Amino acid sequence: MLHTLVPLTEDLAGQSHPNPSYLQTQRRIRFLIDKYLTVEKLRDRLEDLPIQFAHPQPRPWKPIDWQAINRSQIVGIDAKVFLSILIGAMDTEAPIRGYTQTSRQYLEKLHPQMARFVGGTVGEDRELLEPGLWEKEERQHTPALIKIYTQLTNEKITPKLRTVRGYLPTDDPYEDLYRHGLHRVATEYGATCLYLWLMAYTTGPLQDVLEELAQDEINHMTKFWGFGVWAFPDTGLMRIGHTLIKTRSHNYQRNNLMRTLRRMMATLNWNAWTFTNKTTLIFTSTYTMHRLWSWHNSLTPKYLQDLLGILPKS
Numbered sequence: 001m002l003h004t005l006v007p008l009t010e011d012l013a014g015q016s017h018p019n020p021s022y023l024q025t026q027r028r029i030r031f032l033i034d035k036y037l038t039v040e041k042l043r044d045r046l047e048d049l050p051i052q053f054a055h056p057q058p059r060p061w062k063p064i065d066w067q068a069i070n071r072s073q074i075v076g077i078d079a080k081v082f083l084s085i086l087i088g089a090m091d092t093e094a095p096i097r098g099y100t101q102t103s104r105q106y107l108e109k110l111h112p113q114m115a116r117f118v119g120g121t122v123g124e125d126r127e128l129l130e131p132g133l134w135e136k137e138e139r140q141h142t143p144a145l146i147k148i149y150t151q152l153t154n155e156k157i158t159p160k161l162r163t164v165r166g167y168l169p170t171d172d173p174y175e176d177l178y179r180h181g182l183h184r185v186a187t188e189y190g191a192t193c194l195y196l197w198l199m200a201y202t203t204g205p206l207q208d209v210l211e212e213l214a215q216d217e218i219n220h221m222t223k224f225w226g227f228g229v230w231a232f233p234d235t236g237l238m239r240i241g242h243t244l245i246k247t248r249s250h251n252y253q254r255n256n257l258m259r260t261l262r263r264m265m266a267t268l269n270w271n272a273w274t275f276t277n278k279t280t281l282i283f284t285s286t287y288t289m290h291r292l293w294s295w296h297n298s299l300t301p302k303y304l305q306d307l308l309g310i311l312p313k314s
Helices: 022-036 039-047 049-054 079-093 096-107 112-119 133-138 141-153 173-200 204-231 237-245 257-267 275-296 301-308
Strands: 128-130
Touching: 022 173, 022 204, 022 275, 039 049, 039 204, 039 275, 049 112, 049 204, 049 301, 079 141, 079 173, 079 257, 096 112, 096 133, 096 173, 112 133, 133 204, 141 204, 173 204, 173 275, 204 275, 204 301
Parallel strands: none
Antiparallel strands: none
16 A cells, blocks of 8 residues: 655644745744754753763664654755765765874864863874764764665765874964864754755754764864853954964964865855855854854853863963
8 A cells, every 4th residue: 555655744843844835844944953052051061071980971862763864854955965965974974083183183182081072092103092972973974874865866985085284383283272172063053054954954864864964063162162261251243254364384284264265165066055044054053153152252261260161372
């Protein structure tokens, strides 16, 4: 007996529509951001950081019905474009070991606990003995994206091996960490926005996987952001903007935010997106930042000191 597939009317993003308009998609995005980026949830994720320093435990994923993922769960975006975004995301996620070890090197002299959180423990020969919690959680992402791609196309795919910018210290480790950490937060913010945006364009088990990816990115972004505000309490918007936009010099490779952004959007096949797809991602980015800034303003020096301790002298 054949069963007619009944479209979902409600999912993780609220009301679901087979062919959503721009405003309907925007409402879904707003619903998701309001749901996952409350001040209370962001505080919970940051307050989890000292707990993870002492007793690191990877965040468990809910059960996923992988076999039920199919193309009918992509809504409001061309399936080929969606698949190209998946490829770009998995290529970006794949070199996680390179990301974690670079971050560990910037952190290990200034904050050993955070260094262990992101990059694990290394022996005297600098060989990795155990991955950090950040890596243990993030390394689930590429296999998950590969599973989605295979389920949607019935094809196997191997991520491209991207070269990660390595550890490039100067004679100012505090400034090095500030610069590296700011770009790390920006990367996690970008991933948060992307997965929340993809959740608005999906439903069913496909959306369930993207929810887990989004929650991991929100968790890590929040921890890195809060740690950064604690470690660099005198940072203002002018310094942040100058650091993100400024081109590196001397022994640094050229790297600024606009160059990173252009590379990321090329990886995600931005030119093939519809105008609506582009504008909804821009809305996602701006509204996400609006919610994050409300939380940021609650990060008082006393709150952070009570949570993370007295700031070590630089």
